[in-house]
Amino acid sequence: MLVVLILMALPKAAAAQDTIKVGVLHSLSGTMAISETTLKDTVLMMIDEQNKKGGLLGKKLEAVVVDPASNWPLFAEKAQELLEKSKVAVVFGCWTSVSRKSVLPVFEKDNGLLFYPVQYEGEESSRNVIYTGAAPNQQAIPAVEYLMNDVGVKRWVLEGTDYVYPRTTNKILQAYLLSKGVKPEDISVNYTPFGHSDWQARVAAIKRFGSEGKKTAVVSTINGDANVPFYKELANQNVSAKDIPVVAFSVGEEELSGLDAKPLVGHLAAWNYFESINTPANRAFIQEWHAFIKNPKRVTNDPMEAHYIGFNLWVKAVQKAGTTNVDKVIAALPGLETPNLTGGIAKVLPNHHITKPVFIGEVQANGQFDVVWKTKGTVPGEAWSPYLPANKDIVADWVTLKCGNYNKATKKCSGQNYQ
């Protein structure tokens, strides 16, 4: 890998002043390659397209792709390499929260700029990161609201993989449900290890929990691989979406493309984008993607749209600032707007999150989702969930307060690095 990088860097060093370097920090090998490879291709496609339009500030864009190999400490090393050696103007990257946490100190120390495209647990706002994926209030909370109000769910199983995203999300959801008058005995929280494959006992328990008279739903923060055996077991034990619907936050088109979607029909997913949403912008994007990847069967998904939005926002910010200087670009970003693929406008908020529409989709037999519910307009992302008592006085504001973790009561800025 290092050799490849050096080879990539050498001939281009001479032409460095003519190009703007864009870092791509996505795993191309290891367990996360399944999801992240697509995102790398998306960024490459966006760069390609921008160059066809004549580049940016009169210069061509140049991608610097590194492979952190699903290895969290390696993410930090590769980020450092991108920022210090390749001197990239911006980085698009990371998938798992643990990889983002791992690169965060590097971006803050070297004053880089990261666009993070995946839905996450919130509770963070860094000066150097723009969160283009959903915060919990842009995915988890609306999904639960939908189930509660439109489906009439009274009992909740919060089923997750045992790591930071499900644990934090479930903490927020639990607080939210309790605040809505759900009794503690009607909430069952359970965690399983990564790649859990023996779901017999869990599904039997869910079935039991759901058969006690009240309408029950499963809110699933089960990560990637463990989903397939989970849904298979649900189908085998005759738990249908009509009886106990499962709403998932990590199952999208890409994940479904690798499995037989028949047993999943009717189960739900909450995202800010679905490939099936029929808008001219989305149709054009899908067409362009198929042409770029040279495979008409490849699907598009939510994090891809997040990169699409993030890239466009960065281009606009650079054009507005007239430079790729990170400080000036960060200052230019809040307030910028760019259209979503599914309609509506994504706007960068002072807390470095963006506004997003929320959709609930039902799985169809072809592995696509049909939207059954959506929010009226867009929802602004909240860095700190108001449902957690500890967050009562915390705000993130990089425009006026210049702080990602500002306590209104004590008037102190604490936590992450700040200016």
Add this chain to the structure above:
Amino acid sequence: MKKRLLRLGAQWLFLVLLLTSRSTGPLYAQPLSDSGFLAALGELPDAGFDDKYRIVEQLAQSGHPSARAVLTALLEDRLYCRTQDKKVFLVKPGPEDAPTLELIDPLTLKDIGSAPTDTLDKIVANNRLRTILEQMRARFRLSSPDAATRLQAVRDIEQNLNADTIQLLRERSSTESDSRVKKEIATGLALAVLDGSDTQARLSAIATLRGSLRQDVVNKLGSLIEKSPDGGYVESDKQVRQAAEAAVKSIDLRRSIYSGVQTLFFGVSLGSVLVLSAIGLAITFGVMGVINMAHGELMMLGAYSTYLVQMAMPERIGTSIFVAIPVAFVVSALAGVLIERMVIRFLYGRPLETLLATFGISLMLQQLARSIFTPLNRSVKTPAWMSGTLQLNEALSVTHNRLDIVIFTVLVFAALLVVLKRTRIGLEIRAVSQNRPMARAMGIRSSWVDAMTFGLGSGIAGLAGVALSQITNVNPNLGQAYIIDSFMVVVFGGVGNVWGALMGGLSMGVVNQLLEPYTGAVLAKIAVLVALVLFIQTRPRGLFPPTGRASENL
């Protein structure tokens, strides 16, 4: 919204009842003309779900003779529209991924030829629409000649008991001949009677329900003995209350026994997966003393073989698995022999080097799979005969795929025993593992036996891969998930003993499943690991330690 749904459903059912009754026909809705029917149908392709509910309602009200067929097709995902002119067709049930679909005219219900799949768009339903349609279908199916279909129909109808549906069940009850369906109807009617006020009728209903094992029966009876917030009982009739209490106790007791049996089955099924992945290792690790870190990747090869066999015969998913079994065995066995001949034979007696070398091989095989098949999951379809549940009674059911894997494990284990005990190569394997120099002195080509042993162990890993492809993801990391567990089983069972692997795997599976409901999956795994470590401390050679002279070599 829920109320609206119920109302909609009830309205709907009433209308369908009118439609299907053998009387003079719909009372107030004039049958829709063909053109009106087609117009309503034509709205479906572009309609949102809210419009679809309305259109479906309209179609059902239409009284048109084709309405039933069209709505059934919508429920079964067989209603399509032609992309170019938005004309709606029914299609005949056929194999999925078929390049063409057989079209049926929605008006005349006659065949009108076929069309390529990609010129047609499916009209999709959602959960709510499916529930409405299913309730409707249940009524048609109540008179189906197939008893299982009738049983399901009664269950569907029970979800929505009202004066109408109760009457329907009563009518059916008098003509019903199948005892299971009869019992189901009796349960449904008894549930309805409970809401009444006639004490005698309610008591006899409770007596009927006592024989049931169903959770919804327990819930219903349970609601009779609940206390209201002010401390008094919700149910005022003391006799009914006491009878209900006794019935709930009796049902709960039987349910908990069956639930224990089910947990035991879960344990055996998890155990048999462990056994299947470990016995191959028990042979290579136990008999040859080789720590093969690439064992998991040999399982992965087996799983990918299953995938490829399925790709080669997409029309016959049901039988492809039987073809996949020998193919996976041969592929993995060949890979194993190759690894043994090219790498391991140079490293005998150097366990650390073997470990490192095979670890390297495992990484190479993973990357190979990643390069050929991409890191994405490959979807291996589950044959129809392996999906679903074997319902033993209301409280106890076992899933087919797990049951089949338990049976498969028993067969593989029996076959392995036969090979080891009854064949020449088995004799040679045992001879070499007990005393290599002596076996050589007797004229056994020990290097050839080594290769064959390794091939046998690897082939069984391939068989494990076939089984795993049915229950988990087929991707390059498949083997990683099972290698640690396999080693644990082998160490626990006692090195070099296939019976040890069997007992070790099964007991680990059962203990894991017994613990899981109380501790959660994460802690259960940790507890099993800690228990294993403690066990190894006291009995370092596992459950079945090698005895006699053979043990001195290990």
